[in-house]
Amino acid sequence: MNCPVCNQPLIILELNRIEVDYCTNCHGIWLDEGELELLLQNSDEKNKLFNSFLIDNKSKEKSVKCPICFKKMDKIICGDKNKVTIDKCRRQHGLWFNKGELISVIEMGSLDKHDKIIKLLREMFSYNLS
Numbered sequence: 001m002n003c004p005v006c007n008q009p010l011i012i013l014e015l016n017r018i019e020v021d022y023c024t025n026c027h028g029i030w031l032d033e034g035e036l037e038l039l040l041q042n043s044d045e046k047n048k049l050f051n052s053f054l055i056d057n058k059s060k061e062k063s064v065k066c067p068i069c070f071k072k073m074d075k076i077i078c079g080d081k082n083k084v085t086i087d088k089c090r091r092q093h094g095l096w097f098n099k100g101e102l103i104s105v106i107e108m109g110s111l112d113k114h115d116k117i118i119k120l121l122r123e124m125f126s127y128n129l130s
């Protein structure tokens, strides 16, 4: 599978036993449908995050094509306060997160801001940026 933004092959990373696809070039991350749910622990924050998802038809962000079906993905606004816009396949293949967006979204959906996954992602991004 190639990166939907820069077309480089994605590498597989394991986050807490969940396999995610990562682009070493633009630092974007692809999650298959259902994987975001698995990365988050059950809490009110998690429910609030998923309930906040809103399709943004007027987004001016460049559109991204799904790396599986190559169809244009929807822009989804997540969060009530610190909004982050991610890309979601209309055919439910999964979600695309540009650099750093996955950390922001997981932080919004986690009660514990020092969650294991957040730590792993922070380490991964600082490693890749150095």
Ligand SMILES: [Zn+2]
Pocket: 003, 004, 005, 006, 007, 008, 023, 024, 025, 026, 027, 028
């Ligand atoms: Zn990329």
Ligand SMILES: [Zn+2]
Pocket: 066, 067, 068, 069, 070, 071, 089, 090, 091, 092, 093, 094
């Ligand atoms: Zn798709």
